[in-house]
Amino acid sequence: MEVFYMNIGLFTDTYFPQLSGVATSIQTLKNALEKNGHSVFIFTTTDPHLGKGTIEPNVFRVSSVPFVSFTDRRIAFRGLFQATKIAKEVKLDIVHTQTEFSMGMIGKYVAHSLGIPAIHTYHTMYEDYLHYVLNGHLLKPYHVKQFTKAYLHNMDGVVAPSERVKETLTRYGVTIPMRVIPTGVDLTAINENPRRNVRKELGIDSNQKVILTLSRVAAEKKIDQILDVLPTVLENEPNVKFVIAGDGPDVQPLKDQVARLSLEDYVIFAGSVEHSDVGNYYRMADLFVSASDTETQGLTYIEALAAGTKCVVYSTDYTEHVFDNRELGSTFTTKSEMTNEIIDYLKANQFIIPKDLKEKKLIDVSAATFARKIEAFYQEAIQNKQKTEVNYD
Numbered sequence: 309m310e311v312f313y314m315n316i317g318l319f320t321d322t323y324f325p326q327l328s329g330v331a332t333s334i335q336t337l338k339n340a341l342e343k344n345g346h347s348v349f350i351f352t353t354t355d356p357h358l359g360k361g362t363i364e365p366n367v368f369r370v371s372s373v374p375f376v377s378f379t380d381r382r383i384a385f386r387g388l389f390q391a392t393k394i395a396k397e398v399k400l401d402i403v404h405t406q407t408e409f410s411m412g413m414i415g416k417y418v419a420h421s422l423g424i425p426a427i428h429t430y431h432t433m434y435e436d437y438l439h440y441v442l443n444g445h446l447l448k449p450y451h452v453k454q455f456t457k458a459y460l461h462n463m464d465g466v467v468a469p470s471e472r473v474k475e476t477l478t479r480y481g482v483t484i485p486m487r488v489i490p491t492g493v494d495l496t497a498i499n500e501n502p503r504r505n506v507r508k509e510l511g512i513d514s515n516q517k518v519i520l521t522l523s524r525v526a527a528e529k530k531i532d533q534i535l536d537v538l539p540t541v542l543e544n545e546p547n548v549k550f551v552i553a554g555d556g557p558d559v560q561p562l563k564d565q566v567a568r569l570s571l572e573d574y575v576i577f578a579g580s581v582e583h584s585d586v587g588n589y590y591r592m593a594d595l596f597v598s599a600s601d602t603e604t605q606g607l608t609y610i611e612a613l614a615a616g617t618k619c620v621v622y623s624t625d626y627t628e629h630v631f632d633n634r635e636l637g638s639t640f641t642t643k644s645e646m647t648n649e650i651i652d653y654l655k656a657n658q659f660i661i662p663k664d665l666k667e668k669k670l671i672d673v674s675a676a677t678f679a680r681k682i683e684a685f686y687q688e689a690i691q692n693k694q695k696t697e698v699n700y701d
């Protein structure tokens with residue numbers, strides 16, 4: 309298919325300086341599409357952490373307030389007509405929504421008003437989070453199904469980051485064009501930013517082995533499960549430090565757990581990490597570990613791999629595909645499996661990933677591959693929209 313240059317509108321409730329997998333995914337897509345010659349415009353929410361007077365080229369922010377349950381996330385309360393006016397001025401060819409909530413609704417309205425296609429990326433498996441809302445008594449899987457079908461109604465396509473997401477949307481009865489396109493990783497940003505000695509900054513000796521987890525520090529990331537098995541790991545490999553990088557609502561509960569388990573000498577809370585700096589954290593670690601079972605794909609796994617760090621992560625259809633060679637990493641489904649995998653890697657003391665093996669794996673998940681697949685889907689949606697338009701002249 310011949311590529312034509314597009315004006316693309318990405319609509320999202322979450323964007324930098326907020327730190328999340330979705331924000332990272334959007335910036336990766338924006339940069340890669342711009343590298344291919346397209347013009348990309350971000351429509352998102354205001355953020356109190358953004359410095360006053362900060363200039364953000366092609367980023368348009370609408371008034372917002374903290375989201376009720378997650379105060380570090382934002383939700384727009386106006387901006388419908390402002391966004392439509394801007395979209396007309398920049399002559400958008402397509403809308404790509406990244407949220408089902410406020411900015412997603414605005415994006416759908418903008419696309420309808422301009423008569424252009426709208427596609428959506430389904431980032432979050434909401435069924436995995438229902439137990440956080442009144443212990444699962446308020447919302448049920450049926451409600452998620454109905455809400456999702458209603459949002460995707462009359463849209464021109466949906467991107468599923470993994471086969472698991474595609475299967476879920478199919479089960480919901482979604483029938484619009486669907487593509488499985490795993491989010492890419494900006495490998496250049498991971499490996500070419502200024503390097504710092506993070507170990508020295510954190511007070512870790514060069515001869516100590518380091519386990520790292522890096523994510524939003526929240527209950528769904530299951531960091532508490534890694535802490536649960538850490539005493540057993542230390543019995544087998546006592547010269548280990550566990551670094552928890554990131555911030556979020558569960559920092560204090562995890563610190564309390566560390567105290568209960570008497571792990572203060574072995575666990576380091578590194579705090580929030582700027583995305584431009586995550587490569588330095590991955591590189592200082594010997595092993596990246598994640599117990600989260602709610603990831604649609606897990607960008608941190610790929611980022612760690614890109615930095616050359618082996619991974620031990622929860623098993624999904626996506627991680628099984630990525631970590632199909634033990635020299636890259638391994639997957640688990642139970643705490644005992646996670647414990648054994650961590651101990652095996654630490655005891656083997658072979659943390660270097662063969663360069664050719666890593667590079668071959670990373671081609672499939674690069675930002676360039678991601679952008680190429682997305683732009684093909686955009687063009688297909690634009691052409692389908694043009695075919696279905698009725699000419700009354």
